[in-house]
Amino acid sequence: MTDLPTDLTRATAADLAGALASGAISSVEVTQAHLDRIAAVDGQVHSYLHVDEAGALAQARAIDDRRQAGETLGALAGVPIAVKDVMTTKGLPTTCGSRILEGWIPPYDATVVSKLREAGLPILGKTNMDEFAMGSSTEHSAYGPSHNPWDLARIPGGSGGGSSSVLASFQAPLATGTDTGGSIRQPAAVTATVGTKPTYGGVSRYGLVALASSLDQAGPCGRTVLDTALLHAVMGGHDPMDSTSIDAPVPPVVEAARAASVKGMRIGVVKELGGEGYQPGVRARFDESVALLEELGAEVVEVSCPNFEYALAAYYLILPSEASSNLAKFDAMRYGMRVLPEGVDAPSAEQVMAATRDAGFGPEVKRRIILGTYALSSGYYDAYYGSAQKVRALIAQDFDNAYAQVDVLVSPTAPTTAFKLGDKLEDPMAMYLNDIATIPANLAGVPGMSIPSGLADEDGLPAGIQMLAPATKDDRLYSVGAALEAALVDRWGGPILDRAPVLGAAAAKGA
């Protein structure tokens, strides 16, 4: 077994799990170490919207007691985790980064959260996100942005920037995410962490506050490929409460991560996801990673997916359309915020709904509700929603054609490294372009993963490489990811996150 670092927050989840199983450490110790870390650095990073110190410690104690009693526990029992605030947690606030849900305490757990609890992972708290997962930076969170631990003036990606920054700042060894167009993968790329968007239906959506039902997919976030696989195995699997859930066992992701092999694999570089619009440093790290894969025994070919160029346009019709309907339920009638219209004596229910939605939703949410409402309107449906569905079918066809030639596809995860907070806030199109490489996977329902590819020369900030596999072949991502990760860490002489700036009181002292 690997020796644990003195600072438990620097350990991998796999190593923590091993030490917990052997009795070398207790879950209370690990959980307390992370709570201390949160207290020390979250003031700077703002990853958490809610920290549940008492609850996390109680769960840790319960796990320690069960272990003491000789119970057989799951692989990650006792390892604490951070949960994206889009997942309902019984008894814990769930805001989705929105004012409209401020103060709402769900009466039920998302299936993913139930699985975490059953597997014995203490929940440290809820992580920040763009409001209702609409954004690539967390700047659309009603509670203020999270910061990138590599440079606090920059974005940690989005919408899952809370979860990515939690991992990059060692405030949790694991986190959950949801990925509708890249919300797990892009934050992973810009913070040098790992994140997987499983096959659509691979992880239950029950209890995920829906953004776009046909695109949303929950997935695991970690600092290593193996950690991410371990969490994937806990989160995944069939759920009778989600009609779109796949009725099949979770693919052998942990075995694949442990095997870490690309020998004999055919890997396709997607011609349309690279080149113009991609930052030189991102491209350089990507090219090096591809060369490494070849060295490791993979056959690399270029593959064309000609319809990917329409993916962004189709996505920004389908997503707002579904979102405009999914977000209709926030109407002040049953839960959440309620605002009475000003200057109205005895307001009607409709007037209260309108006033509440006006006050409770941020500008990006309103923009997308309006877009979606328009796209679904009679007379426009065929031209917008209908056409977008056709594009979606063509993109799925592109993937089918590609997977007839190769086992796995690769591309840079995001076109650039983390941009500065505020840089793209006034330019929605520039913000949307961040997801250009990640969106096709959501439209086709195929799985994707991002792992760090290194630091871009021009700004010294992390870049990511994305792997994509055919539907239900999530394990291939872990084979390729783990093999590449090992070779890269070897080349770097240690995990890339070791190079991130020091945060907290230590940073202040050093400065």
Next chain:
Amino acid sequence: MTTVATDAVMDYDEAMTKFDPVMGLEVHVELHTATKMFCGCPTEFGAEPNSQVCPVCLGLPGALPVVNEKAVESAIRIGLALNCEIAEWCRFARKNYFYPDMPKNFQTSQYDEPIAFEGHLDVELEDGSVYRVEIERAHMEEDTGKSLHIGGATGRIHGADHSLVDYNRAGIPLIEIVTKPMVGAGERAPEVAKAYVSALRELLRALDVSDVKMEQGSMRCDANVSLRPRVGDPLDQAQLAVPLGTRTETKNVNSLRSVERAVRYEISRHAAILDGGGSILQETRHWHEDTGITTSGRVKSDAEDYRYFPEPDLVPVAPTRETVETLRGTLPEPPGLRRKRLQSDWGYSDLEMRDVVNAGAVELIEETVAAGASAGAAKKWWLGEPSRRANAEGQDIVTYAAGLGLTPAHIAELDGLVAAGRLNDSMARQVLDGVLAGEGTPTAVADARGLELVQDDGALEAAVDKVIEANPDLAAKIRDGKVAAAGALIGQVMKEMKGQADAGKARELILAKLQ
């Protein structure tokens, strides 16, 4: 304070000389599945408000629907019974609009891909003629919650102080059955409308898919009515070719009688407007049971846009042909055919059969006959005292009998006692009283009350002799062939025997002695 302006109406018969009515009926039926359409909550009527709810049917953030397979089966069976095609593949769709009693602010329904389409239902009218109602579609959807408006004069949202919402009904499976335009009914349009809803209710009851209680809202009817100029007889090609007029949709027509009245009223109202040179506003109308009129509701305009799109949280419904055929095998005999078969089996006249149907006693009689009674006796006993008492209690006969524990087996047993000569009719009536009073089975009641015809022929003969001797005039008349006079003697014999004699036997003896 609200005042309702009374609309002008034209005399119905006059309206019929000038206009040809066209109807379309939309019937919503709540299925009586154990659980709701998309969650596991119970569907029982009348529970404590908001006690049958969960994250799914309350539309809480994150909750997802799962289709109730039983409801899909019921929908397919309804479709088949309405002679519809069953879709090989269809989806749910979201109907988007904001309303407080709709938790998600969209209704999960079906749009352009209904589970059943292109069917018909043959409806028998009072005079025995048959009108074929073409069915456009039957689709699945979920019910909304119920709003209760507190304060204000009308119980409607307008003018109310506040409103309460009960979500128990939210998510209960609904099937919406939509007819094609019903043309050619002419002046019988109101009767056809009522007969259709009645036949549909009977069919759904036979399918055992719904309580079909219009008064409780488990079956609700919206009636669309439009008029076009009268140019000939209702079924003339020239008349059928006249374009349809603007229609109104009358909501909340929740009894059979109201269906007929509301259609008739709307025809008269449209006629008055059109005859005066006005035009019909395409709108929703509210039916008022008490005053028998409709009032204006929401104006339907182009602005009403439900932004339907396929429900992404649900997978398509794709019943295999085998499933459909298996379900077809579970269909009951069509009620109309069944009635005809039973009437012929039982040898009832049309009038007798109508009495039985109106009394709601078809099933009871069927079971009583199956238990060994004659069809005539079964009808006589069920439509007698039990039916009279059920009416007096305002209950249907089935519920009433079940409440008292009176079963078809009891009636068959009673009939058996009469046929075996143990009881005469008046004794049997006393026995039935005893059964209705909870004194036990007919045999037990007869035993306990000591009701039994005297079987001793000697005692009867002695009584006959005594009565003949006491009534020489009557005896002479019978000897002269005036057999009808025997009735008076029989009455006296029965009196002699304190009722415990077989009147038939007494008659035989009297005639034998005097002829």
